[in-house]
Amino acid sequence: MLTVYPDYYPAFRCIAGACRHSCCIGWEIDIDEESLARYKAMHDPLGERLRRNISADDPPHFVLGERERCPFLNERNLCDLILEGGEGLLCQICDDHPRFRNFLPGYTEIGLGLCCEGAAQLILSQQEPVQLLSEGNWEExxxxxxxxxxxxxxxxxxxxxxxxxxxxxxxxxxxxxxxxxxxxxxxxxxxxxxxxxxxxxxxxxxxxxxxxxxxxxxxxxxxxxxxxxxxxxxxxxxxxxxxxxxxxxxxxxxxxxxxxxxxxxxxxxxxxxxxxxxxxxxxxxxxxxxxxxxxxxxx
Ligand code: SF4
Incomplete structure (x- = not known):
């Protein structure tokens, strides 16, 4: 499999608390099966809080709170899940955002979506012509x-x-x-x-x-x-x-x-x-x- 990405891609960092349009506001985040199973198996106070804030509807998702904020987005606009449990606790969508992927047979491209404030700033700050880098081989x-x-x-x-x-x-x-x-x-x-x-x-x-x-x-x-x-x-x-x-x-x-x-x-x-x-x-x-x-x- 060949994976291709723009040269600025590795420089992306979420600007977290400095983000004026956090992706944790206004979007109902669906939770993948693996993360849901992990959340259900947690018996500490964070696990209790997780279960209180997940809707069992299909697909399961975090229930948005006041002003459509993710229930784990704290007053400093930081994620309590990361702060208390580490990035490994994020569900798949949160872990992946703002990345997008396009596929051809045996070939994947990955990029950063412009709807993310940090990505938009990074993309527009590039001065040199963007180049595509790759890893792996395109076998067939x-x-x-x-x-x-x-x-x-x-x-x-x-x-x-x-x-x-x-x-x-x-x-x-x-x-x-x-x-x-x-x-x-x-x-x-x-x-x-x-x-x-x-x-x-x-x-x-x-x-x-x-x-x-x-x-x-x-x-x-x-x-x-x-x-x-x-x-x-x-x-x-x-x-x-x-x-x-x-x-x-x-x-x-x-x-x-x-x-x-x-x-x-x-x-x-x-x-x-x-x-x-x-x-x-x-x-x-x-x-x-x-x-x-x-x-x-x-x-
Ligand atoms: S929109 Fe981008 S910069 Fe803002 S909180 Fe989400 S990932 Fe971070």
Missing amino acids: KDPDAEALLALRKQAFAIVQDRSLSIDKRMDKLLLLCQACEPGHPADWVDVFLELERLDEGWTAMLQKLEQDGKTIPVPDVPDVQWEQLLVYFLYRHFLTAWEDGDVGSKAGFAVLSVRLLRCLKGLFPQVELAELARMYSAEIEYSNENMDILFDELL
Whole structure:
């Protein structure tokens, strides 16, 4: 098995108490069977507390407390399970977040999701072109999988070509992948408003985008940050074309996402780009349903 990851991946650290949008707030965390069995076998006060805060519904999960906080997230925004029992006590989802994985036969890619504040800051702080590193061997290569990876390599080369403006790079990317031109993000607001949404602030941003999005100047953000976002979106979604055979919608999504974030940064210059990217990712990328609708719209 070959495992691939971006060069910044090993540098990721959860920022824990400093995180303003902790993943331990607002998400109902399902508990895997192995962790549940371990929790049930604990007979100390922590075990008692665990059992009091787990719903037996299918699937079993931690019952959110006040303001939708995980019952083990303390007032300093630190995890009591880690503090009292160590990281080994975390259930699978908590242990894995914010990592995502994509698979080809005999080949796994792993990355960090942009909806995590720490990951968003790390990704946007990269100055050099991101490279992919690997461990292990790809024993039985599949020609179609190799072709998909070769096309993505070309896509990376285009978006990391610093002799070109970011707009030119996006145009070339769309051409390479024979993607539909997504157009201006303000014209997508109706579609975004139809999607499942988490945060009222996101709705307000979309409304402002529809109202003023076409008249704002391009924000003063170094191209390298847009480059890192393009690479991220391609890395995260391009290989899902293995399932549906369509690379155009994946390239279109990367371009639409960066254009939308550029508009939002222009409309809300006081908000850090990492925060806008985090919010976008949480609203869009963490709902398979939302992603399917957007990919269909981009066909
Ligand atoms: S969102 Fe990321 S940085 Fe924040 S608490 Fe979760 S893992 Fe840590």
